[in-house]
Amino acid sequence: MTERASQPAAHRHDDDVFCNESDNPTFDSILGARLSRRGLLRGSAGLFAGSVLGPVLAACSDDDDPVAGFKWNAVAKSTADALTVPAGYSARVLYRLGDPIDAATPTSANNGTDTGTSFAARAGDHHDGMHYFGLGASGAYDATNSTRGLLVMNHENITQLLLHPAGATTPRPADQVIKEMNCHGVSVVEVTRTGSTWTYTRGGNYNRRITTNTEMILSGPAGGSNQLKTKFSTNGTRTRGTVNNCANGYTPWGTYLTCEENWAFYFKRAAGDNANRSAAEVTALNRNGITQGAAGNYGWTTVTPGDAADTNFARWDATKVGTSTDGTDDFRNGPNTFGWIVEIDPFNATSVPKKRTAMGRFAHEGCFVAPPVVGQPLVFYSGDDSRGEYCYKFVSTALWSAADATGGMAAGDKYLDAGKNFVCKFNADGTGSWIELTLGTNGITSASTVYPFADAADVLINLRLAADVAGATKMDRPEWSAINPKNGDVYFTMTNNSVRGSVAQPMDAANPRYYTDNRGTTVQRGNNNGHIVRLAPSGGNHAATTFTWDIYLFAAQATADTAANNADYQANVNLSGLDDTNDMSSVDGCWFSQATPGLLWIQTDDGAYTDVTNCMMLAALPGNVGDGGAVTVANKAVPQGAGGATVDVTVTTRMGKKPEPTQLRRFLVGPKGCEITGIAETPDGRTIFVNIQHPGENTTAAQLTAGTPESVWPDGSGARPRSATVAITRDDGGKIAVD
Template sequence: MTDLIDYGYSDGDVDTNRTSNPLLNDMIEQRYSRRETLRGGASAAAIAVFGGGLLAACDDNSVSDTPPDVSVATAAATTAGNVVTITGRANDDAGAISSSAFTQVSGPTLTLNTSGTTTSFIAPAVATSSTAVLRFSATDSRGQTATTETSVTLNPATLSFTAVPKNRNDVVTVPAGYTATVLYRLGDPLTAATPAYRNDGTDTDFANRAGDHHDGMHYFGLAATGTARDPNSSTRGLLVMNHENITQAYLHPTGPTSGTRPEGEALKEIEAHGVSVVEVSRASATGAWTYNQASTLNRRITPNTPTVINGPVRGTAFVRTAYSPAGTDGRGTINNCANGYTPWGTMLTCEENWAGYFRRPTATDNPRRTAKEVTALTRYGVSSGTGSYGWSTVTPSNPANTVFRKWDAQATGADATADYRNEPNQYGWVVEFDPYDPTRAPRKRTALGRMNHEGAWPGVFVAGRRPAWYMGDDAVNEYLYKFVSNTAWVEADAAATDRLAIGDKYLDAGTLYVAKFNADGSGTWVPLVFGQNGITSTSTVYPFADQADVLTHARLAADVVGATRMDRPEWTAVNPVTGEMYLTLTNNSTRTPANTDAANPRAYLDPPSTSVSNRNGHILRLRETGDTTEALAFRWDNFAFGAGSDLDAANINISGLTADNDFSSPDGLWFGRTTNPSGQITPLLWIQTDDGAFTDVTNNQMLVALPGQTGDGSVRTVTNRTAAGATTTQATPMGKLLGTALKRFLVGPRECEITGIDTTPDGRTLFVNIQHPGENGDPSNITSNWPASQTGAATGSRPRSATVVITRTDGGIIGM
């Protein structure tokens, strides 16, 4: 008997399928009866995406009818700068996963680097603890997809490495988890035709070799083609560095000839000064760094390289010489110490202790000079009877060669165009050059003033605001300066191809200021402008003629306006987030309890020294009013005081330094780049030392800090005691104690200075310069074998200044 079926209206709730095909519930039941429960929270996600994929599988019971089984690591926590790696898992009954992917769902933006079922990223800088959620998905060969999620807790930056102990070893010591390798050494050849360096004193042609005393340094990114600028490249670039001075003894077979200097010896010494531009590259994201000996961009700028004089002093009587009667051109740059840079892609190299290179016996030359000239020459220290290395004593093989004659600054001719009396006025400037274009001559930017320029570090560039550069004058009791351009910043200029023309725009016209620090933590920038603040032709300190005179003799103008005398103002660095300027005050042998002030508050006895002075130095910082480079006023405090951790905590070690971070004589200073977490939110501050007071305990060192902000501490009263026992007190605004926010990161080899620092834009490679290891020795008494000693090479190798590359073995951001 046939069942009757009611074919009346139905909303679908009638079963008319009489086949034996499986039901959905049956399929789900089968799924869980033959396959384990999905892990990592993936079950619900897998069920939610059955969709059309399930229906497609219904036609063939021999093929898997379920989506992939996916799982991923459980939630984790990390801090800024660390590498985070997450691995997903995807299986399918049919055995074929066609694709998988990671995507970010929420939280601070991550840059994911995914390969297969693994993704990694550098933990970004965050102000507070934050959570990032990642989704892992997998698709099988039949188009069925499953997803799951995991989270990562992101914490603010810490100095997670273990502090390097103080030591006097003859190697570069870095924390566990880091590697230091030598990249570019004194004498390394810069052309394919230049032979390898023998390092026995017989090498020549330093115009085509690495110079000596590696110092201030900057990395300029290079495109993969090797011919164009790429500011974001972290695998290929131009490493540009200063060569401040020489260790004379090691450049010659048995040391230098005394008295009248041989031409070959003097030429070698001259050419070993200046600047290097050298192409460097990394074979892969984790490979070794090398330098390209045959690069067409490799370049040496020496004291003999033609230069152009730009700005207000160009063409004036102050810079006319026999070489350039018009006062428009010069030769070379010397004693290049710290540096600066521009956002349009040029290097600023700075001439520091240049005065001593010139021969000018005062007893015979002063009578030939005007009283005004004598005042200026004396203030700048141009008073050597022989010059530092006696180069002016050379009798050249070609009588027309004046590269040695120019070091004799005596007034011997009828006027300045007949001799080199004005040659010292051609030095002491900030010099700009384009590292990407070897055909363009460096330009001396006279608007930034003449002094012992330690460096010229830029403030934060803001569109529509006039940019500034901060400069220390490195000598005891000298001043801090700021140059503010006349031209407001235009962001499009950062991409200009004629980079030196952009330098003309921003660096040839502006106002030079000098700093006055008040006891209450306030300060002012005083303009050094002819006709203002006593800078006039009737000044009793020095009678100025015009603005060119003011800039050529900026020290004398600063004297007139009553600038604050500082404890050897050296490197400046600017916090790229807050705009605060930091200044190293290395030390001051003439600081006494009677002449301390709030900005330079300590004078003490630090054995084994028997003199009272500021032997260990300190670091000062300031914040501009309104956080603008155009400000005429600021607030300041002392960020940290150098000292041994065993010294008097009340009056000497007042920053509370410990064995993990005590230091002396801060010199180099640098903040992390904004292109990676080390320069974001709370940028890392790197501190390098050039010390003679602490070397009985440790070689020179480099530390890293997570600084706070100006005004985060309190006023501290320091009691200074004279050698006779009398006391004075000095109140000083002081930053908060650093504690574990300051750690020793590196200790150098014997008798070296640590100076010069930069990273690649991604922050995963750090370049550091090691200057004059074994400087107290000579060929008969070699006191350091570095850098050969870095790899255990045989004793007896002469020491060489060199650049070191530091990387983390896990690929993370350096220092974090």
């Protein structure tokens, strides 16, 4: 997610998060057949057909010359309220906000009147990361099934104004807050293809909503820690719910990983609370953005008359109000039960999700596994999506055995409850290292002047602080990561950073750009459009602690705002030489196809370039780390703190080979106000699923009252906009994007 300057405080996105004040430099095929127990939950009720895009779906002309390697022509930039795909492709809406997942829940009115409790059985809001799991006739996992499967997706956040008849009211009514809570979390829905049309199975036995109310186990080494004890779980082994689920992952044993990103902003903490907390507690709370006086997103704690019996609303108040020494009589430790990787078994609708504490706590943006190798540990990559945060990886203690490919959650216990976390340090010469984040290593001790780590659980709960101590490189909002199955290169998207170039976050080789450009009348500064960094693990071993790296792509608009500045712009901003067929801003999602190895999808969540085009998705055929060379970036008029002084700053970095239009081009442009995020594909590569998040999110209360929201996608004229999943197919039945 990206900041939107026009949004109220409760809706602000990731680029507003700035909690790092440290001085640091800145395989589905392996899954096989599932356990037969997974066939017990099979069958379906009546099919509920998703809406066709109809009049708001546009197709591009074929004026461009065809390009070798791609089976489509570049989609033009657009600010239309439409989802545009190439000619020869069709996109159909499959699963929208409010769509019921069971037979008992009525079809959504999409006018704010659906009850809050009904959303426990409806599609949530802000569809995000997702994965497709093939489903065989027996009900077991089938890694080859491209016509029937389980689609599992995150619901990251809400567009609060559009959820209620006339927006949110205060003090918050209980039903409104219950609706908002239920609109977060995860959906599991069975999907089926008939011909070229996908539908989801309304009433399917696998269908499930996981929300902020779903009970979960705090599994792994931090489970039971004093810092995880609450009034709800006095032994610190359980919690309720998951929230702000952004990117995702999946495991070699066929379970789904959902990642808790900006969970901190849901919590209230009263003014004056610092006086009742230890110095270490205050440091940890501040490092995660839960400062005293924080009101909490959406005011969930303000519900009256409240629910003293089950504390469903009060649990979002992290203020110390009890008298216990361990937090068992209040929710002072409530925030510590969020910020984790959560494992879900989509093939067992009654299973209890587990928060895997061994993998550490921060604002997780995805959790992507490297291709497993028998006899080697499993390696998962994750970004921490905030300005100046870090890239991480988790290396399992257990060595991979192919016999565990049908292990379900028991395999998760084996591989995800024990291991080591590492944080990334980029060197200026194109090398880098993964620094271990374990108690007693790299300055992570009780004697640390940054934060006194009490025990191993404390390190996991406060992994950001451990990374500060270890000297990780501050990055420009690390978002998704992806591993190229052709060569093992690891990609991290850096969405943008409005404070890059400041005294706190000066340029470095891995984050080398500062520039100014315009969005309408607004002057933007920093690394406005973002970039993509890629790493080559030493010896091709993902568990290695060293690597080489370069910058695969610098996102930018094709030309400067003014012609007089264009020469300098091309030399020092549009370093990758993007043109009108592939320029972009705020790179966010990235994902490698498994059906077409080497095909990379790039998605944007843009607030910097939306005066020119809505958010988009592009396809790329990248090379290898080191296929380019050194480049020097001449950054002009970089501020030097207070007083208005500026200085030119030159930075040398490593950049990949400039992508040609034959290797990078725009595939899709979304409707107004949306983010393009989340992608999954069928094993045959003939369908991709894409999420259109928060169309019309800039709608004002006056526009809602007048019936003229910013967007009417996907339902058309007179309808409120809503997030939705679309299924994209090629009209000739071929594989997506390639010959």
